Amino acid sequence: MSHSFYPPRRILMGPGPSDVSPRVLGALARPTIGHLDPQFIVLMDEIKQLLQYAFQTDNALTLPVSAPGSAGMEACFANLLEPGDKAIVCQNGVFGGRMKENVERCGATAIMVEDAWGDTVSLEKVEQAIARNSDARLLAFVHAETSTGAFSDAAAICKLATSHGLLSIVDTVTSLGGIELRVDEWGADAVYSGTQKCLSCVPGISPLTFSERAVERIRSRNSRVQSWFLDMQLVMAYWGENSKRAYHHTAPVNALYALHESLLMLREEGLESAWQRHRLHHTALVAGLEAMGLGLVVAPEWRLPQLNSVTVPAGIDEAELRGKLLRDFNLEIGAGLGALAGKVWRIGLMGCAANRQNVLLCLTALEQSLAALGAVIKPGVALAAASAVYQQ
Numbered sequence: 001m002s003h004s005f006y007p008p009r010r011i012l013m014g015p016g017p018s019d020v021s022p023r024v025l026g027a028l029a030r031p032t033i034g035h036l037d038p039q040f041i042v043l044m045d046e047i048k049q050l051l052q053y054a055f056q057t058d059n060a061l062t063l064p065v066s067a068p069g070s071a072g073m074e075a076c077f078a079n080l081l082e083p084g085d086k087a088i089v090c091q092n093g094v095f096g097g098r099m100k101e102n103v104e105r106c107g108a109t110a111i112m113v114e115d116a117w118g119d120t121v122s123l124e125k126v127e128q129a130i131a132r133n134s135d136a137r138l139l140a141f142v143h144a145e146t147s148t149g150a151f152s153d154a155a156a157i158c159k160l161a162t163s164h165g166l167l168s169i170v171d172t173v174t175s176l177g178g179i180e181l182r183v184d185e186w187g188a189d190a191v192y193s194g195t196q197k198c199l200s201c202v203p204g205i206s207p208l209t210f211s212e213r214a215v216e217r218i219r220s221r222n223s224r225v226q227s228w229f230l231d232m233q234l235v236m237a238y239w240g241e242n243s244k245r246a247y248h249h250t251a252p253v254n255a256l257y258a259l260h261e262s263l264l265m266l267r268e269e270g271l272e273s274a275w276q277r278h279r280l281h282h283t284a285l286v287a288g289l290e291a292m293g294l295g296l297v298v299a300p301e302w303r304l305p306q307l308n309s310v311t312v313p314a315g316i317d318e319a320e321l322r323g324k325l326l327r328d329f330n331l332e333i334g335a336g337l338g339a340l341a342g343k344v345w346r347i348g349l350m351g352c353a354a355n356r357q358n359v360l361l362c363l364t365a366l367e368q369s370l371a372a373l374g375a376v377i378k379p380g381v382a383l384a385a386a387s388a389v390y391q392q
């Protein structure tokens with residue numbers, strides 16, 4: 001016999017999904033209406049405006065793709081590339097590698113600009129790649145590399161792209177709502193994100209925005225987009241401004257109630273305040289970790305507040321510690337990926353999970369669990385170090 005599923009109450013401090021606020025979960029449970037209902041159309045317009053605020057853009061083509069962040073990524077490449085095109089892709093972690101996959105599956109060639117995992121994308125290398133590949137059509141990079149916890153200078157990279165006539169594709173899945181992001185001011189062309197990181201919404205939706213230049217590129221394609229579902233020309237007929245909202249696919253109605261609520265919360269708090277809040281709790285967390293004797297992977301100037309990669313101390317089984325945190329404290333942190341697998345933990349401070357209780361709980365749980373596993377750490381100092389940050 002099957003039973004209803006009641007998930008345990010976890011505290012989500014991994015690389016996403018992050019804690020979803022009760023307000024957003026409440027919105028999710030409201031009655032489902034038709035996705036072409038006049039009231040739903042009003043909601044769609046509001047979601048678009050709220051997304052324009054979150055992305056800091058006036059782009060008309062701003063909408064939530066009905067699928068996770070990976071689909072937003074795929075939508076950008078599938079719509080902007082044609083077979084035989086050349087794209088410059090920056091890789092300094094897992095997600096740049098996925099961009100390469102996308103380029104190749106579009107029948108295009110990826111010119112890779114590689115930096116070490118944990119480093120920021122090197123502007124000099126980007127400039128060199130552009131100089132050597134004057135026939136490239138676009139430049140893609142990850143603003144906030146969730147696999148390492150490093151961010152890159154998106155403003156400068158977009159400027160390089162624009163000044164050389166390249167379109168930019170920017171992965172902001174982990175940056176949206178967590179660190180400064182200004183799509184219009186920076187001149188970013190195709191920008192996608194996710195709902196389950198710093199927006200603290202349920203997973204499964206990918207906010208996306210395309211500049212006028214990107215829309216022009218789509219309109220002037222010689223070949224059809226190979227994906228029917230992600231073809232923006234078709235999606236626009238449903239989400240577009242003056243159209244009659246033609247049926248394309250059934251929107252995930254309740255998930256969009258949730259997205260609307262989470263974007264409303266972001267606007268109520270204010271973008272700048274949300275960025276500052278992430279920074280404050282990150283500063284306190286790092287003070288506690290370092291006082292305990294733990295090290296961070298990323299250099300201070302490129303650290304993402306919302307994703308902290310911590311080096312696993314010698315002799316500690318990283319999976320055993322994560323299991324202990326989950327069992328004893330209901331606390332989830334993330335494992336390392338790719339080149340950092342087994343070597344780091346990833347502690348997220350995303351969206352509404354970026355709060356003082358979580359920071360203090362995480363430090364307490366880490367200290368007790370590491371001590372129990374026999375790690376050489378300095379006990380009894382982490383909480384004081386974090387608290388000192390809050391008292392400043």
Ligand SMILES: *Cc1c(COP(=O)(O)O)cnc(C)c1O
Nearest residue numbers: 068069070095144146173174194
């Ligand atoms: C999580 C993440 C993705 C993928 O998002 P999904 O919703 O898991 O498909 C893409 N890029 C980055 C930087 C991410 O952190």
